[in-house]
Amino acid sequence: MSALLEVQGLVKHFVAGRSVFGWPTAHVKAVDGVSFTVEAGRTLALVGESGCGKSTVSRLVLRLIEPDAGIVRFEGRDLGTLNANELRAFRRDAQIIFQDPYASLNPRMTVSQILTEPLALHGLVPPARRRERVDELLRLVGLEPRFARRYPHEFSGGQRQRIAIARALAVEPKLIICDEPVSALDVSIRSQILNLLRDLQDRLKLAYIFVSHDLAVVKHIADRVAVMNLGTIVETADAEQLFAAPRHPYSRALLSAIPVPKPRAKRSRIVLEGELPSALNPPSGCRFHTRCPYTIARCRSEEPQLLADGAGHATACHRTAELPLPDSIVPTDGGFSPALEKLVAAFGSVAEGARSAGVDTVKPMPEAGA
Ligand SMILES: Nc1ncnc2c1ncn2[C@@H]1O[C@H](COP(=O)(O)OP(=O)(O)OP(=O)(O)O)[C@@H](O)[C@H]1O
Ligand code: SF4
Ligand SMILES: [Mg+2]
Numbered sequence: 388m389s390a391l392l393e394v395q396g397l398v399k400h401f402v403a404g405r406s407v408f409g410w411p412t413a414h415v416k417a418v419d420g421v422s423f424t425v426e427a428g429r430t431l432a433l434v435g436e437s438g439c440g441k442s443t444v445s446r447l448v449l450r451l452i453e454p455d456a457g458i459v460r461f462e463g464r465d466l467g468t469l470n471a472n473e474l475r476a477f478r479r480d481a482q483i484i485f486q487d488p489y490a491s492l493n494p495r496m497t498v499s500q501i502l503t504e505p506l507a508l509h510g511l512v513p514p515a516r517r518r519e520r521v522d523e524l525l526r527l528v529g530l531e532p533r534f535a536r537r538y539p540h541e542f543s544g545g546q547r548q549r550i551a552i553a554r555a556l557a558v559e560p561k562l563i564i565c566d567e568p569v570s571a572l573d574v575s576i577r578s579q580i581l582n583l584l585r586d587l588q589d590r591l592k593l594a595y596i597f598v599s600h601d602l603a604v605v606k607h608i609a610d611r612v613a614v615m616n617l618g619t620i621v622e623t624a625d626a627e628q629l630f631a632a633p634r635h636p637y638s639r640a641l642l643s644a645i646p647v648p649k650p651r652a653k654r655s656r657i658v659l660e661g662e663l664p665s666a667l668n669p670p671s672g673c674r675f676h677t678r679c680p681y682t683i684a685r686c687r688s689e690e691p692q693l694l695a696d697g698a699g700h701a702t703a704c705h706r707t708a709e710l711p712l713p714d715s716i717v718p719t720d721g722g723f724s725p726a727l728e729k730l731v732a733a734f735g736s737v738a739e740g741a742r743s744a745g746v747d748t749v750k751p752m753p754e755a756g757a
Contacts, residue, residue, distance in 0.1 A: 389463055390424035391594050392448065392562060397421040397457035399443055403667055415666045417443040419618035421457070422693070427561065428588065430595040432605040432626070434641065435615035438666060441598045444615075445564045448596065449481055450474065461562075479509050482555035486567035488547035492539040498525070498550055499535040505557040524553040529583060545576035552583065556591070566598045581608055602641055606630055614638045617666050617674040620693055624700040634702045636679045636710070673705065681706055 397418055404413035418440045425431045433441045446452045448459055450466050459466045461477060469477060485491045492501060502521045506512045512520045522532035528549040539547055548568060555563050565584065569577040585608060587593060599605050605612060609626040614637065622635040633639045663678075664670050670677050676686040685705050695701040704710075 391427040391462060392425040392596075393458075393460040394424070394444075394448060395422045395458045395460075397444065397447055397459065398455045399440075399447055399452065400455055413667060416618045416669055417666055418447065418454075419669075421615075421618070421620055423613050423620065423623060425562065425594050425596060426610075427594055428592040429610040430588065430597050430608055432597045432599060432609035432612045433615060434599055434602060434605055434612060436600060436641075436663060438663075439615040440618045440666070441600075441615060442566055445483065445566050445596065445598055449483060449564065450477070475509075479558040480560055481562040481564070482558065482560040483564040483566060484548070484551045484555050484568050486570050488544070488551040489539060491551055492547060492554075494539055497536055497538055501539075501550065501554055502535075502557050505554060509558055511558065520557075524557055527556060527587070528553045543576075544572050545580060548572065548580050549583065552580075552587070556587070559591075560593070562594045562596070564596045564598065567600070568597075569604060570599070570601065577604065578607075584608065602630075602644070614641065617664060617669045619674060619703065621675065621703045622701065623693070628700055632712070634700070634707050634710070635675075635704050636681055637675050640678075673703075681710060 398420055399418040400414040400416050402411040402413070403415045404411070406412050421440070421444055423431060433444060435441060443452075447454050447457075450459070454467075461480065464473075466474075466477060496504075499518070499521050502524050503517050506517050506520060507514075518535075521535050525532050525534060530546060530549050530553070534542070534546075539550065542550065568584070569580050572580060581604065584595065588595065595608075597605065597608055606626065611623065612626050612629045613620045613623040614629075614633075614635065615621070616637050622629065622633065622638045624634075629638065630642065633642050664674065670687075672688045673679070673682075673686040673691050676682045679686065683706070689705070691703045691705050693701045693703040694707075
């Protein structure tokens with residue numbers, strides 16, 4: 388069976404400076420040859436530091452911006468060949484939710500209007516049934532239908548993200564891109580939104596591209612992970628494999644920054660030396676060579692290709708085979724620390740998270756019109 392989404396050799400360079408005559412003089416290599424696949428009903432996490440190109444990949448996948456090169460196929464069809472009607476149908480199949488739901492929700496519209504708009508736009512539900520559908524959507528994301536008459540500012544951050552998720556679900560998509568969906572939320576609310584996303588995935592067979600710079604969050608939601616550095620993917624593998632045994636020095640450094648699950652588990656923090664290079668002028672050869680502790684002469688001149696090992700684990704590093712084995716972040720002698728067990732349990736209570744409607748009602752809300 389082919390993948391739901393296939394991305395091949397995606398490239399996007401932005402003009403970052405022009406001469407007095409208007410000619411481009413500098414380009415940001417935001418995305419520079421990115422390839423990956425997403426299976427139906429599964430989650431691919433795109434991780435990497437700020438500015439590595441995660442959001443640009445998202446916008447390219449949704450065709451919100453045009454690529455300079457590369458192909459995006461959705462259900463086997465090249466998005467670059469779709470006519471206006473087909474592109475409209477694709478916009479129904481693929482949705483996005485953002486880090487800041489407040490900025491993405493129209494403050495002058497009630498929740499009911501926000502959720503009705505996509506239903507009307509795509510002619511999905513007859514007008515007489517739309518109120519009922521809005522109620523269903525609110526219940527689906529753990530909010531009470533009586534909230535439909537309220538405005539976005541009357542909700543807490545977690546509730547606003549639930550509304551944004553409901554709006555994405557209104558058109559019954561197959562793929563949702565979640566661009567840092569929990570980064571702006573309190574830690575206590577994060578696990579509730581992650582649980583909700585996982586529960587919805589199970590129930591509605593949704594695929595996610597989960598964009599994040601936070602590997603601790605990614606660990607609890609991803610089936611596969613693609614690690615990005617300066618516009619390229621440096622490692623991709625099943626989440627379990629990547630977290631247990633990251634191979635690329637950059638992935639190892641990123642992973643070393645998340646908390647060790649158990650006090651006895653040995654793992655040393657890898658502190659990257661040097662400035663984060665700019666996508667405006669990425670280093671020659673391997674783009675990580677100015678910060679990599681294993682750099683050799685070849686790394687400065689030759690760009691490593693992303694090579695798969697035959698078991699679905701691909702790495703772009705000249706020295707993959709000869710690097711020392713990484714410390715495992717998963718304890719082998721069973722069990723986590725009590726604090727981490729609590730956290731894991733919170734992430735694990737998937738059904739509970741979605742069932743408890745209004746769980747993140749952190750600030751009391753007056754009745755509308757009160
Ligand atoms: N429209 C644009 N014009 C010029 N440069 C852009 C544009 N959009 C993005 N960039 C640049 O492209 C690079 C990648 O940006 P992008 O927003 O995709 O990164 P990101 O990984 O999502 O970062 P963050 O984690 O901070 O959201 C950055 O250097 C950014 O400044
Ligand atoms: S190719 Fe060289 S510089 Fe790049 S990650 Fe591998 S060892 Fe480090
Ligand atoms: Mg971004």
